[in-house]
Structure formats: structure tokens, C-alpha cells
Amino acid sequence: MIQVKDAQTDEVIKQIPPEFVVKLAEHLDQLNEAEDAVGTLVREQA
Numbered sequence: 622m623i624q625v626k627d628a629q630t631d632e633v634i635k636q637i638p639p640e641f642v643v644k645l646a647e648h649l650d651q652l653n654e655a656e657d658a659v660g661t662l663v664r665e666q667a
Contacts, residue, residue, distance in 0.1 A: 622643065625635040 623637040624633050626633055
């Protein structure tokens with residue numbers, strides 16, 4: 622993760638990847654680890 626911060630306030634100005642992408646990846650990892658998971662985005666097998 623790359624963060625660009627204001628040197629005076631230490632406030633994050635820009636983050637790559639954005640926070641919502643980081644949270645999405647974490648959530649998808651949790652779904653993938655579930656015992657009954659068939660697929661990350663699909664719950665049923667064709």
C-alpha cells in the first residue's frame with residue numbers, strides 16, 4: 622500500500638489502492654475461507 626501524507630498534519634492525501642479496495646479484498650478472502658464456499662462470487666455450482 623502506498624500513502625501520500627501531508628508532512629505537517631500527517632493526514633493521508635492519497636492512498637493506492639484506495640481503502641475500499643483493501644476492505645473488499647479482505648472481505649473476499651473471508652468469504653473464500655468459509656467452509657461452505659463454492660466460489661468467491663457464486664454460492665451454487667452449475
